[in-house]
Amino acid sequence: MPALRVTVIGTGYVGLTTGACLASLGHFVVCADADPHKVERLREARVDILEPGLPETVRDALDADRLDFTGDTAAAVTEADVVFLCLPTPMGAGGAADLAAVEAVAGQIREVLPPGCVVVNKSTVPVGTCERVAALLGRADVAVVSNPEFLREGRAVHDFLHPDRIVIGAADRDAARRVAGLYAELDAPLVLTDPASAELTKYAANFFLAMKLSFANNLATVCERFGADIADVAEGIGRDPRIGSAFLRPGPGWGGSCLPKDTHALLTACDRAGVDFPLLRATIETNVTHQRRLVEQVAAACGRGEDGSLHGVRLALYGLTFKAGTSDLRDSPALAVARLLRERGAELTAYDPALRERRPDLSDLVTLVDDPVRAAEGVAACVVLTEWPELRDLDWAAIAARMAGHEVHDFRNLLDADRLARAGLIWQGIGRAAAPTRVA
Template sequence: MKILIIGTGYVGTTTGLIFCELGHKVTGLDLDEQKIQALKAGKLHFYEPGLEPLLKKHIEAHNITFTKDTETAIKENDLIFICVGTPQGTDGSADLTFVKNVAKSIGQNLNQYKVIVTKSTVPVGTAELLTRVIKDNQTAPVPFDVVSNPEFLREGSALHDALHPDRIVIGTTSETARTIMRELYKDLHCPIIETHPKASEMIKYAANSFLALKISYINELARVCDKLSINVHDVSNGIGLDHRINPHFLKAGMGYGGSCFPKDVNALIHTAKQQGTPLLILEAVVKVNAEQPVYVIEKIKQALGGEVQNKTIAVLGLSFKANTDDTRESPSFILIDRLLEEQAIIKTHDPMVKSGASHQCMTIAETVAGADALVICTDWDEYKNLDWAGLKSLMNQPYIIDGRNMLDKEILEGVGFQYFGIANQ
């Protein structure tokens, strides 16, 4: 099939390359000239393991091209995937400005029957909205169908997730569109859920919100475990082995962040309020998550005798999770901003994120030199087995606050550190 991907960000580029792997021809459309030129040169504008070699492979094989020509791209392709951003509005709702603009362009340039697919995470009812916008902007009554086909990619493992999905969700009321979507995904072996577009749109929000709920639940439980001198790892293992619960997303830490969970939870809360049925559990999830970096700051203060003013704090990790350079809603920055407000001296390091801030250092050794405390904020593999004895000798005081519970407490204490984890007794 000839597939058009509108929006060449994280979701769009990954989706397009996966379709190339499945044997389809793909065009990536974006209005950002700099982004298009970088992609044509085989360079990603974000970090995702394994994706850049795939980009170069399919450029060389002429399976994927990139363009700014909206009219030609829409007219020459059979399937159109909308992969543009849906940022959070001031009221928590999803801003559909970019999605609506794409729909207008599709309507103006529709020349024959096409299936228009929303990959972007959009509120319930968006498929119906897009249908109206496209019809309103048509110059002639050309038939089309709108399908909801949400993505479930995890940053840091998107390539694996896309090639080995847990499920594929297809939301449409059209048998023609349903048949085309089945053919598109025929080589992927997983359950396919065929449903109404509204249900498909809700599935994406419900899935991300439930995972966020699990994270906030174990983080709040960890605070109680701290008070009772219980190792939260044991609790996580004990409940996670119950197949009804499973162990995923039950690791206590700094809280969730990134481009999806924060805005998706807030968007679902907003949708529910519009319907007069507030989601009280999710409102609590948001509150707990906002408090978790503050809880880590309390541990820093506990280590340093109650004050951080004029204390040097080394922060390892800026991305919201390992294996990505995404810092959107990262707990690290919440923690850093609060520490700066309390007049702490901050030094930071991240293997992939180059923030350009004056407090960022090139090496870990430079970051911890003269520090009164070291805080692990992102669980990068390279932070797991450092020369801790050597790093301790560079620090002013030997305090480690492990915001990800990723380090071996016994090893650290064995070289003279005082270790503070998240209920990691």
């Protein structure tokens, strides 16, 4: 298929990755964004998103004259063969997806779309959004297609160029074939379906992943109660191909830019449609309960008084991003646990390797420092919340020397308990057997 002229509206994780990768496949891409400062930086290949391979992909596409950036959304679509909507759909009132950005852009481009153009919903949107966008456009000569993304932050470029499936939902088969042609060079199964099925596929996938994580976290509690080891149990069941090993590692709960908003949006949609979905509701509730249980674990070890108050107790948090390999703090489970600790009165100092240069304002919650040893000054315990591999190799002896207490609560089961014991620390994970005795 010949190279197409593509416009991508929105330059977040999905939009920028989509634009840069489509350009790398030989298409001519213009990415539009309402933020003029961001546009200027991207024209200089300055990518502010922490995403491996993305800065290089953007730079190569710019150098090949296949990628450009603009702040003029209307002008960007006037000659496009395909227009991708990669816009935020955050959780709105009552848990429903907020489509304000999608609807606003549809209004902006309605009159300037060229005849025969295909508009693609790449954003995660509720069932029926394709029809909604088509109605807002009011253009019988413009097809609207659903093409959900399945990108993992920290592996977005890899996932785009090596997808395990490409899902396209369209009522117009010619439009579907045109969108499929954009990915012709990629070796991946193609799922051609109707728009509603494509839209629901994205939500169903994220719900299933959230459910699996809630299962793993709840299973860790069961392991603790019966003296079993979650690592061994997870390996034992994960080797069953019907189950698989992915998303079976316990942690401080699930979060990020997708799972929380998408599970709530699906639950809200089901409620409005009169569909009872107790498994989905339990998945969400289990996540919240699990995080509270972890806070109780810290309070039991470090709290004061019978009520386990953490008032005035200093704690060091290691990791705030929702997972390793990204600087994204959106709906981070680490921040959720931090807020629960703060509500109990704890004084929090935090270190995260992704936030040493990108310093968000979290002053109402934690004191953010750029030295992991400094973070431990005078603390009763350390709490590991993000699975950054480099945390394994910290100078834990130096950290122990700065601490007032000896506890390390490893809510990612990341650290070596024996190594911490040699540093004079007591390791406590989740769902694991008892740690070695602290070495004096």
